[in-house]
Amino acid sequence: MARVEWVLADLREPGRPTVLSREGVPRARTSLSRALTDPFGARRARSVAAELDRWARAPRTEKPSAFAIEGIRCVPVPGTTADVAAAWIAAESVDTTDPPAAAAFTWDSTERRFCVPPESAALVGRRAVGENPASVLSADALRFVEVDDTIGLVQAMLVPDRGPWTGTATLRPGSSASMRVSVSLLPTGPSALSGVVFEAPTLPVTRRVESLAMSSMAQVSNIHVVVVDVAKMRVLRWLTDPPSGIAWKGRRDNRDTPHPDDVRRIFRVASDVFTGEERRAALDGIRLRRLEGGWLVVDAAGEIVDGSDPPLVIIQMVARGVSDEPDPVPPDDTGHPGL
Structure with missing residues (x-):
């Protein structure tokens, strides 16, 4: 694990921890325990994946800002709840390095709104107000997220239960700075999606x-x-x-x-x-x-x-x-x- 800086663990599906990003490269939801087998061995990898899966189901108030499992440092993605759970993990030897930027959110296709927890607000260009989630209209949110496949994203938003959607985008949170990100959407019901957006520095920033x-x-x-x-x-x-x-x-x-x-x-x-x-x-x-x-x-x-x-x-x-x-x-x- 020493050669791996940060792995983003997707914990939204109970009993099925997967990988969204490894060494700055987006992954297509590969098995988390398989990804950890080489550096840690099969037994330890399974143990870490199972422990993370249990942590993901815990109430939000019981989720610490950082913790360790068998020598692996775990940092929850901002906005993580029992429904939208993800965490960056790395060997404790890199504990002086912050994980890449990320945020969790949900989407309601009936109201056509994103629900952005306060701790996710900074990444997506919103000002955090109080402790309650912010409700953001899709047109407002997509003003500062330039998605490569706009039509694909919009169709996934309108019919959430058609399946997962993954895409890339350029995030421009209201300043000259921009970052390349990957977005992963997962259905949680006929009218709802859970989402994770995370920095993907290996993707080139381009504008067509x-x-x-x-x-x-x-x-x-x-x-x-x-x-x-x-x-x-x-x-x-x-x-x-x-x-x-x-x-x-x-x-x-x-x-x-x-x-x-x-x-x-x-x-x-x-x-x-x-x-x-x-x-x-x-x-x-x-x-x-x-x-x-x-x-x-x-x-x-x-x-x-x-x-x-x-x-x-x-x-x-x-x-x-x-x-x-x-x-x-x-x-x-x-x-x-x-x-």
């Missing part, structure tokens, strides 16, 4: 030309592009910067973002797209609710993403101006007024 072009589009024009979940008509991932100051549903209250009259217009125009009869729809003069009051007026066009299952639509919005019309919907409205 298409990504650079999309991210700069909104800065040099008034065009904004977004991926939307057709089933719930909810923003999942911005491909450019979003229009600023918009009261997206769920960010401030439960009202829909468009003006109620425009909600009806949107559903009339988009109905053929939703049913699969048409691939594309366009609508001008949509009023989007602003946080400071009034409306941003946009023209929009959307098209179904080829092969997306469940269906996704990419929408392009062009900002045309603002309107000061009064808001006819009270703040406690539950959404889709008038439909």
Whole structure:
């Protein structure tokens, strides 16, 4: 084990400890006891894996910040709970070296939200407030995580029980610094995922030309592009910067973002797209609710993403101006007024 700096043990599945990362290289969920056999021998490797598995099921309040098992130093991943458990392990001889950055989180596909424990907040660009987990809309979270396979991730988020998903991404937590990370999602139910994101320094930090072009589009024009979940008509991932100051549903209250009259217009125009009869729809003069009051007026066009299952639509919005019309919907409205 002396030649291995840190191994990331995935302990989310009871009785099946696996490896997510070894020596800075992401692994495809290989057996933890097998990975430890060479440096420690089969008996000791099995003992360590079994002990870690038992630790993972312990209540969160009983999980120490660091501990040792048979000469192996164990450091829980920030945000580890009984449901989302992972730990960095290494020989005690490297106890002066901190493990790579990592965080645990959960995803609720019904609410389309990430749940980020306070101790995971720093890694994913959030400010820790108090001791309660933060609830983060997917569009907010994916603003600073540039996933290589965006569509694959979004589809895994929408149908959690289709199976595990692993991918790579570049993390940009609100500063010029960035890091290459690997993300592992595991179903915990028909509408939930447990996730671990961890630093993978061996992966090169790259930005494709298409990504650079999309991210700069909104800065040099008034065009904004977004991926939307057709089933719930909810923003999942911005491909450019979003229009600023918009009261997206769920960010401030439960009202829909468009003006109620425009909600009806949107559903009339988009109905053929939703049913699969048409691939594309366009609508001008949509009023989007602003946080400071009034409306941003946009023209929009959307098209179904080829092969997306469940269906996704990419929408392009062009900002045309603002309107000061009064808001006819009270703040406690539950959404889709008038439909």
